Amino acid sequence: QVQLVESGGGLVQAGGSLRLSCAASGRTFSSYNMGWFRQAPGKEREFVAVINRSGGTTDYADSVKGRFTIARDNAKKTVYLQMNSLKPEDTAVYYCAIDLAPWDRTSRYQNDYNYWGQGTPVTVSS
Numbered sequence: 001q002v003q004l005v006e007s008g009g010g011l012v013q014a015g016g017s018l019r020l021s022c023a024a025s026g027r028t029f030s031s032y033n034m035g036w037f038r039q040a041p042g043k044e045r046e047f048v049a050v051i052n053r054s055g056g057t058t059d060y061a062d063s064v065k066g067r068f069t070i071a072r073d074n075a076k077k078t079v080y081l082q083m084n085s086l087k088p089e090d091t092a093v094y095y096c097a098i099d100l101a102p103w104d105r106t107s108r109y110q111n112d113y114n115y116w117g118q119g120t121p122v123t124v125s126s
Contacts, residue, residue, distance in 0.1 A: 002026045002115045004096050009120030012086055016124070020081040022096030022117055029077040030054075033099035033106065035113055036070060036081045038092035038122075045095070045110065049081060052104040059106040064090075086124045093119040 008020040024032070033052050039045040049060045049070040058070050069082040079096055097113035099105060105112070 002032075002098060004098065004115060004117035006094065006096055006117045006120040009094060009122045011123045011125065014086060014088055014124055014126050016086050017082070017084045018086065018122060020083065020094055020096075020120060020122075022079045022081075024077045024079075024098065026077075030074040031102070033101060033104065034070075034072060034079040035097045035099060035107070036079075036094060037097060037110065038090075038094045039119075040089075040092040043092075047108040047110070048094070050099075050106045050108065051079065052106050054104065057104065057106050059108065061108075083122070086122075088124045088126045091122060091124050093121050095119045 003025040006022045035050040036048040037045050038048050051058045051070045055072050067085045072079045096117045098115040100114045
């Protein structure tokens with residue numbers, strides 16, 4: 001059983017920055033493709049960013065491209081989401097997730113992810 005714990009969320013003004021962290025349990029973190037998703041109030045959960053097992057390939061939703069950066073530290077079993085130039089429409093609960101596919105993959109589809117964290121809320125005020 002793998003557990004994920006997100007942290008780093010909070011309240012920030014528009015234009016500000018936050019860095020989210022997601023720490024994973026388990027011994028084989030370097031074999032996981034890792035994704036970030038978010039769910040805004042009254043909306044469905046949506047893809048934000050993904051990074052493959054080695055960290056060499058990433059993908060971003062168009063809405064965050066150029067503002068958000070996903071990164072990972074396999075030694076610390078942690079994936080990060082650096083969020084810059086935040087907008088009120090970025091307000092959501094942010095979730096990290098593990099894709100157990102035994103090959104490098106950068107999937108945008110929630111059904112490809114096997115384990116989810118509990119989420120960390122981000123509120124961007126205007």
